[in-house]
Amino acid sequence: MVLNFFCSSKNAQSASKKLLRLVFASVLLLCSQTDMAGEVYTLKFATLMPTGTAWSKLLDDWVMEVEEKSQGRIKFKMYSGGVMGDEPDVLRKIRKGQLHGGMFTGYGIGRIYSPARVLEMPFLFKSVEESDHVRERLMPDLEIGFRNNGFELLGWPEVGFIHFFSTKPLTSIDAIKQQRIWLWQGDPLGEAFFKASDINPIPLSIMDVYTQLSAKHGSIDTVYTSTFGAIALQWYSKLKYASHIPLTNAIGGVVISSRFYDKLPADLQQLLRTTGKKMGDDIRLNAREANIESIGLLEKNGIKFMLDWDEVDMDEMLKIRDDAAAYLEQTDYIPASMFAKTKQLLAQFRDQQSTESIDKPATAPVTSK
Numbered sequence: 001m002v003l004n005f006f007c008s009s010k011n012a013q014s015a016s017k018k019l020l021r022l023v024f025a026s027v028l029l030l031c032s033q034t035d036m037a038g039e040v041y042t043l044k045f046a047t048l049m050p051t052g053t054a055w056s057k058l059l060d061d062w063v064m065e066v067e068e069k070s071q072g073r074i075k076f077k078m079y080s081g082g083v084m085g086d087e088p089d090v091l092r093k094i095r096k097g098q099l100h101g102g103m104f105t106g107y108g109i110g111r112i113y114s115p116a117r118v119l120e121m122p123f124l125f126k127s128v129e130e131s132d133h134v135r136e137r138l139m140p141d142l143e144i145g146f147r148n149n150g151f152e153l154l155g156w157p158e159v160g161f162i163h164f165f166s167t168k169p170l171t172s173i174d175a176i177k178q179q180r181i182w183l184w185q186g187d188p189l190g191e192a193f194f195k196a197s198d199i200n201p202i203p204l205s206i207m208d209v210y211t212q213l214s215a216k217h218g219s220i221d222t223v224y225t226s227t228f229g230a231i232a233l234q235w236y237s238k239l240k241y242a243s244h245i246p247l248t249n250a251i252g253g254v255v256i257s258s259r260f261y262d263k264l265p266a267d268l269q270q271l272l273r274t275t276g277k278k279m280g281d282d283i284r285l286n287a288r289e290a291n292i293e294s295i296g297l298l299e300k301n302g303i304k305f306m307l308d309w310d311e312v313d314m315d316e317m318l319k320i321r322d323d324a325a326a327y328l329e330q331t332d333y334i335p336a337s338m339f340a341k342t343k344q345l346l347a348q349f350r351d352q353q354s355t356e357s358i359d360k361p362a363t364a365p366v367t368s369k
Contacts, residue, residue, distance in 0.1 A: 039073065041264060043256065046079040046090045047103040048206065053232050054290055055157070055283050056080060059103065062279035069271055074264075086205045087111070088186065094257050095150070101256030105159055107187050109253045113145040115338040117189050120248045123321040125346070128288065131249055133349045134342055141341075151255045154272055155280020159226050159250035160291040164243040165235065166222040167213075170307045173197075173316065179222040182209055188333045189324075193247070196323035213238035226250065227294035228287065236298055244308040254280055 045063075049056050063076045084090050084099065087108035093099040102108070106120045119138070125131040135156065146153040164170055168179055176199070183190050183201035194201045202220050204212060212218035213235060223235060224247060230236040254276050261269060299305065328334040 040075055041073060041260075041268070042075050042077055043101060043260065044077045044079070044099045045101045045103075045256075046084040046093070046099050048082045048087065048105070049103060050081045050232055054286055055232075058279060058283050058286060062275055065275055066271060069275070070268055074268060074271075082207055086207050097257075097259065100260040101154075101254070103157065103254050104252060106189070106251045107184050109251060110187070110189060110333070112151050112253075112255065113142065113149050114188070114333045115145060115335060116142050116251070116253075118334050118338050118342045120189070120251050121321065121325060121334075122193055122248045123317055124342075125249060128249060129353075130346060130349055134345045137345050138342065146253075146255065147258060150258050152258055152261045152273075153253060153255055154276025155254035155278075155283075157252040157254065157280045157283035158287050159252050160228065160287045161246035162224050162226055162248050162250050163246055164222060164224050164307075165230055165239045165303070166241045167239055168221055168241065169304075170241050170243050172307070173312055176222070180220045181222040182212075182220040182224070188331065189328065192324040192327045192331075192333075193320070195327060196320045209233070210235060210238070226287070226291050227298055228290040230303075231294050231297060236301060236303060239303065242298065242303050242305050244305050245312065252280075252283070 047059070049059065059080075063078065066074050067076065079099070084093060087102075087104055088111060090099060090102050090104075091108060091111055094102065104112075106117050110117050116138075119131060119135055125134070139156070143153050164176060164181075166176075166179060168175075170176060177197070181194070181199060181201045183194060183203045185203040185205050190201070204220065209220070209223060210233065212220050213223070223239070225233065225235065227242070230239070230242075256272070261272070264272070295305070325334070325339060329336045329339060
């Protein structure tokens with residue numbers, strides 16, 4: 001009897017210990033899950049884009065979507081309108097961990113993965129359909145290139161066709177060469193283009209352009225941007241003329257640092273990639289519409305568009321393109337292999353579309369209608 005009682009008591013104690021261990025483990029698991037579910041990641045994001053534009057609205061919609069679908073686990077802290085400085089400043093702060101992501105033009109993209117800028121070589125594509133085709137097929141390589149340089153490429157918006165704008169008439173290429181043209185300071189692609197064009201530009205941060213255009217004896221009288229950009233940046237108010245001829249169809253990118261991205265759970269990584277791609281696509285399509293509409297707005301505000309393709313020497317324009325490309329190959333800013341792959345994809349698309357073999361650049365819309 002005593003032995004049975006002792007054994008029974010011992011078994012009860014053992015069962016109690018097992019029960020306590022089970023309860024303790026369950027509490028730890030519950031606490032762990034609660035902590036995971038409650039962890040908030042603050043994404044500090046910067047862009048030169050001013051607030052109050054159609055593009056900033058799409059960016060704001062993306063922010064709201066991510067915060068909602070993540071159930072608050074991702075929170076954005078936005079720095080718009082260049083408050084964090086020019087694009088090199090933003091990239092420097094991202095690399096230091098002071099910021100985590102941003103929306104960049106080709107200028108900033110070139111400081112992350114310069115071969116991507118093959119997509120905005122002057123006078124390369126005849127249409128946005130051609131650039132879309134090539135971009136989509138280069139995208140896997142571009143994503144790897146960004147990742148190898150410490151960034152995740154989430155979306156690919158588009159700035160659009162880039163035109164010269166000036167306080168003086170743009171009557172010819174020779175006339176443009178005589179003007180005081182702004183160069184986005186530190187831009188290798190711009191430097192290559194102007195070098196090939198035999199133009200000596202004035203290098204300035206984009207943050208200083210409006211000030212210099214406004215000054216009575218400013219250092220510049222000619223700039224380059226998209227028609228929408230001229231309005232969004234308020235540069236148009238200091239200018240009188242614009243070129244019909246587009247220099248290129250400028251690219252853009254939405255990126256976050258791999259350091260921030262790698263800390264996220266898999267579901268939040270996927271959320272950023274999925275929604276970021278859609279947002280980039282939405283801005284790209286909106287940019288194309290906005291740039292067309294902006295032509296009419298600029299004309300109504302006194303901007304005169306001039307200098308079309310039939311007024312320039314096409315061979316001279318294409319020589320400028322090829323000389324700039326050769327220089328960028330020599331400096332390895334855009335490797336010869338990337339140029340070769342791009343030209344191959346472009347040739348294949350033109351063959352499929354039965355495009356005429358005449359080597360003529362893209363024609364931007366010249367009217368808002």
